[in-house]
Amino acid sequence: MAAATANAQDVYADLAPVLAQRCVMCHAGDAAPLGLRLDNFESLMKGSQKGPVVRPGDAAGSELIRRLKGQSQPRMPMTGPPFLSDAEIARFERWIAAGAPRGEAPAAAASSPPAAVRPAPGQPVTWAHVAPIFATRCAKCHAAEGLMGAPPEGYRLTSLAAALDASDRARVVPGRPDASELVRRVRGQARPRMPFDGPPWLADAQIRLIEDWVAQGARDAEGHASAVPAGAAVRLHGSLDARRWLDGLELVIGPDTRIDKSPAPGSYVEVRGRLDAVGNVRVERLRSR
Numbered sequence: 001m002a003a004a005t006a007n008a009q010d011v012y013a014d015l016a017p018v019l020a021q022r023c024v025m026c027h028a029g030d031a032a033p034l035g036l037r038l039d040n041f042e043s044l045m046k047g048s049q050k051g052p053v054v055r056p057g058d059a060a061g062s063e064l065i066r067r068l069k070g071q072s073q074p075r076m077p078m079t080g081p082p083f084l085s086d087a088e089i090a091r092f093e094r095w096i097a098a099g100a101p102r103g104e105a106p107a108a109a110a111s112s113p114p115a116a117v118r119p120a121p122g123q124p125v126t127w128a129h130v131a132p133i134f135a136t137r138c139a140k141c142h143a144a145e146g147l148m149g150a151p152p153e154g155y156r157l158t159s160l161a162a163a164l165d166a167s168d169r170a171r172v173v174p175g176r177p178d179a180s181e182l183v184r185r186v187r188g189q190a191r192p193r194m195p196f197d198g199p200p201w202l203a204d205a206q207i208r209l210i211e212d213w214v215a216q217g218a219r220d221a222e223g224h225a226s227a228v229p230a231g232a233a234v235r236l237h238g239s240l241d242a243r244r245w246l247d248g249l250e251l252v253i254g255p256d257t258r259i260d261k262s263p264a265p266g267s268y269v270e271v272r273g274r275l276d277a278v279g280n281v282r283v284e285r286l287r288s289r
């Protein structure tokens with residue numbers, strides 16, 4: 001049975017679910033990259049502003065295959081790795097080699113980009129709610145092979161593990177939105193504001209969703225809260241207020257804190273420090289920028 005399935009000739013309707021799951025989050029609507037929409041057969045066959053990406057009968061000459069294999073860069077999907085499996089790529093190759101048959105029109109289901117949906121009242125915000133925002137607005141740069149080459153600041157937003165990775169420094173501090181440089185960047189408290197190619201910035205509702213996700217413990221898609229990376233370094237940007245707080249975030253300043261150029265209230269500053277076990281920021285260095 002498995003062998004029969006593998007040998008069966010795919011038609012567009014069989015491949016559409018792969019596109020819907022891995023590509024449509026970016027390749028849909030008016031803002032589709034290079035005008036390439038992958039949410040219906042006609043758009044796929046029409047191609048991008050540069051021309052067709054599927055050349056029926058010529059898999060090797062089709063930009064779609066070249067991007068899936070990484071022969072053209074950046075490799076697709078831009079959120080990879082993981083990229084498509086060899087078996088999945090082979091299905092697209094066989095489909096194009098056979099003339100890219102449409103087959104039965106697939107149901108129009110799952111063909112629009114996922115909107116920023118709030119969980120039902122009383123339900124926590126999880127990675128499943130915020131991941132579409134990062135995929136569509138951030139991952140084109142914050143990926144292994146993004147639009148700017150290497151990920152800016154080495155920071156990838158292509159998976160929960162990457163977003164939370166604190167091995168060089170934490171950009172997301174579970175439970176502490178104000179201590180999270182990611183939240184500061186999308187609010188515009190830290191500059192340059194993200195997304196770097198904005199405006200448009202994120203919608204207020206999207207920013208609130210990300211704030212709530214962090215405040216509720218940066219939960220994974222199953223709803224499990226993430227731990228504070230105690231001891232991890234942080235680097236935050238923002239404006240100092242009269243209490244020497246950073247836009248509402250209390251800074252723990254001790255006798256060992258280095259304070260350069262004695263920043264005045266209202267100054268825009270960079271704070272370097274470490275997290276304690278509950279996510280307070282113990283400041284090592286504070287300086288005007």
Ligand code: HEC
Nearest residue numbers: 022023026033048050053063064067076077078135139140
């Ligand atoms: C995170 C967003 C994102 C995802 C997900 C994504 N893409 Fe792309 N894609 C882009 C961007 C941005 C570009 C433009 C890159 C460039 O300048 O070459 C692009 C370009 C392409 C191109 C080149 C078009 C041309 O004419 O040169 C193809 C083909 C393509 N994508 C196919 C796919 C496929 C197939 C998938 C899913 C397996 C996918 N993409 C997933 C963002 C994405």
Ligand code: HEC
Nearest residue numbers: 137138141152153155171181182185191192194195196197
């Ligand atoms: C067009 C490319 C691009 C896009 C899109 C983009 N970024 Fe960035 N990002 C950058 C660059 C470049 C920097 C480094 C800027 C600097 O600090 O000088 C950066 C820095 C950051 C930082 C700071 C990392 C650190 O180590 O301090 C965070 C956090 C961040 N981006 C989050 C996001 C988020 C969230 C989004 C989507 C809402 C996003 N970015 C979209 C290019 C991009």
